Amino acid sequence: MIEVNELTKRYGRTVAVDGLTFTVEPGCVTGFLGPNGAGKSTTLRMIIGLNEPTSGSVTVQGHRFRDHPRGLRHVGALLDASDVHGGRSAVAHLGVLARTNAIPLRRVDEVLAEVGLAGAARRRIGGYSLGMKQRLGIAAALLGDPPVLLFDEPLNGLDPEGVRWVRGLFRRLAAEGRTVFVSSHLMSEMEHTADHLVVVGRGRLIADEPLASFAARGRGSSVTVRTPDADALAGVLTAAGAQVRPDGEERLVVTGLDADAIGELAHRHGHRLRELATSAASLETAFMELTADSVEYLAGESR
Structure with missing residues (x-):
């Protein structure tokens, strides 16, 4: 588990992270989203102790990362894939990390095979794509087979097979009960991979909720409901904050609530449902709408 509490980071007059508070739970993939300059990378660096917070705190498994002995056994992180010594081989690079973290050297060959690099293990990294x-x-x-994993833009440069493999890897790691925190700009991949989202803008928290709930907040998503109690159910849903549009005698088109919430309200009020279908919820649409005021750089506009 990662617990972030009132985390703030200033660089002179610039506030990169502004009072962030959220928790990343084990057992699911949590996506970390925000426009460029939102403070995502700075937050990830503070989680693993590379940047010191101006104020606030962040703990991993109840402790600051720096207080964990043999850090790679507790947290694994990919922040910059190019930040490696190009003259070393993959075996040498991982061997150094293993020795300094008291990790058995057999793990080097194991993880290289797992990520598909066994055949290139002794080539110089400088020649890698x-x-x-x-x-x-x-x-x-x-x-280090850690319980907590952080990934910053892990899909950059991967081909479709690699993207599919990473998607499956993250889901498997989460299913094993690990904490998986992934920062990415690829909304389509987040839709396929993440269960929960933490969304930031200009260093502040915008949303901390399940992906489906966040996507449903965008105007591009809706839920179609077919029921013989259309008029009565429409009143219930409207009272709960949804926008409801009749679409035929028994059909309603609902925005502002996801299918789970609609089904629960219908059950609670005794209304029968004959259809409950979610349109292709657009995470990208919801993200663009809800972060519009937090975009630092707009193409085609001067600021």
Whole structure:
């Protein structure tokens, strides 16, 4: 578990992170979203002690990262896949990390095989493609078999097979009960991978909720409901804050509530449902709408 409490980071007059508070729970994939300059990378660096907070605190498994002995056994992180010594081989690079964290050297071969780099293990990293460096960075994060994993833009440079593999890897790690925190700009991949979202803008928290609930807040998503009690159910949903539009005699189109919430309200009030279908909820639409005031750089506009 990662617990962030009133975390703030200032660089002179610039506030990069402004009083962030959220918790990243184990057992699910949590996506970390925000426009450029939102403070995501700074927050990730503070979690693993690379940046010191101006105020506030962040703990991993109840302790500051720096207080964990043999850090890679507790937290694995991929923050910059290119931040490696190009003259070393993958085996040498991971071997150094293993020795300094008291990790059995057999893990080096294990993780290289897991990420698909066994055949390139003794090649110099400087000759790797970006996708191969991403795989190596993921191998380094997995090296200590840690309960907490952080990934910053892990899909950059990966081909479609690699993207699919990473998606499955994150879901498997979460299913094992680990804490998986992923920062990405690829909304389509977050829709396929994340269960929960933490969204920030200009260093402040915008949302901390399940992905489906966040996507449903965008105007591009809706739920179709078919019921013989259309008029009565429409009143219930409107009272709960939804926007309801009749679409035929028994059909309603609902925005502002997700399908789970609608089903629960219908059950609670005794209304029968014959259809409950969610349109393709657009995470991208919801993200663009809810972070519009937090975008630092707008193409085609001067600020």
